[in-house]
Amino acid sequence: MATLTCSFILFFYLFLIIIFMVRSDPEPLQDYCVAQTQPPQTFFLNGAPCINPADASPSHFTTTALSKAGDTAANPLGFNVTLTNIRNLPGVNTLGLTMARVDIAGNGLVPPHTHPRASEVTIVIKGSSLLAGFVDTSNRLFTQQLREGDAFVFPKGLIHFLYNLDSKAPALIISGLTSQNPGAQLASAATFTTKPSIPDDILKKAFQINGQDVSRIRRNLGG
Numbered sequence: 001m002a003t004l005t006c007s008f009i010l011f012f013y014l015f016l017i018i019i020f021m022v023r024s025d026p027e028p029l030q031d032y033c034v035a036q037t038q039p040p041q042t043f044f045l046n047g048a049p050c051i052n053p054a055d056a057s058p059s060h061f062t063t064t065a066l067s068k069a070g071d072t073a074a075n076p077l078g079f080n081v082t083l084t085n086i087r088n089l090p091g092v093n094t095l096g097l098t099m100a101r102v103d104i105a106g107n108g109l110v111p112p113h114t115h116p117r118a119s120e121v122t123i124v125i126k127g128s129s130l131l132a133g134f135v136d137t138s139n140r141l142f143t144q145q146l147r148e149g150d151a152f153v154f155p156k157g158l159i160h161f162l163y164n165l166d167s168k169a170p171a172l173i174i175s176g177l178t179s180q181n182p183g184a185q186l187a188s189a190a191t192f193t194t195k196p197s198i199p200d201d202i203l204k205k206a207f208q209i210n211g212q213d214v215s216r217i218r219r220n221l222g223g
């Protein structure tokens with residue numbers, strides 16, 4: 001009996017630790033905190049301050065930001081991401097959520113990137129064949145071919161990508177992210193097109209390439 005109680009308590013504490021570890025943004029202490037986004041910003045905090053709750057209205061909790069397709073032609077990789085944020089959806093402040101609309105041209109690629117502050121769940125709204133993938137910290141690759149209606153999850157902080165295998169038809173996916181400010185770091189840009197540049201010697205050694213390779217990759221990426 002004592003061992004049973006003991007293992008129950010242990011299990012309970014493990015459960016608490018797990019709940020604590022997977023928590024996303026800090027829990028709000030009020031029903032909502034409609035973001036005050038008007039400048040000037042006179043003090044800085046983790047997130048945005050709230051407007052007076054008495055001034056909150058339904059329009060603070062709705063957005064048309066995701067209703068229009070992003071232009072994929074302007075991007076050499078053929079993708080365009082539209083995000084909700086506290087400016088187009090002020091009611092999302094402190095709720096730990098972001099939605100993303102990702103338009104992907106035929107054979108378009110959302111290149112390998114991470115969101116340091118969010119896991120992401122994605123659903124294919126339009127598209128016959130999308131390759132979704134992420135890499136875990138042991139460099140194991142997980143990929144799945146997705147059709148319309150299929151969903152996929154990218155664990156927080158891990159490098160992931162989406163590729164439209166269909167060369168003609170554009171694709172549309174919608175994602176939910178577990179932070180109001182997920183952040184995005186493209187593996188290519190975070191190494192080859194930083195401002196200022198990472199010294200060539202470092203990139204040469206890290207990627208086992210020569211100086212010409214470094215210049216060529218920088219140029220190709222518009223850096």
Ligand SMILES: *[C@@H]1O[C@H](CO)[C@@H](O)[C@H](O)[C@H]1NC(C)=O
Binds near residue numbers: 074081
């Ligand atoms: C994404 O699409 C919008 C709307 O068409 C456009 O204004 C923006 O420049 C595009 N972004 C990129 C990176 O191509």
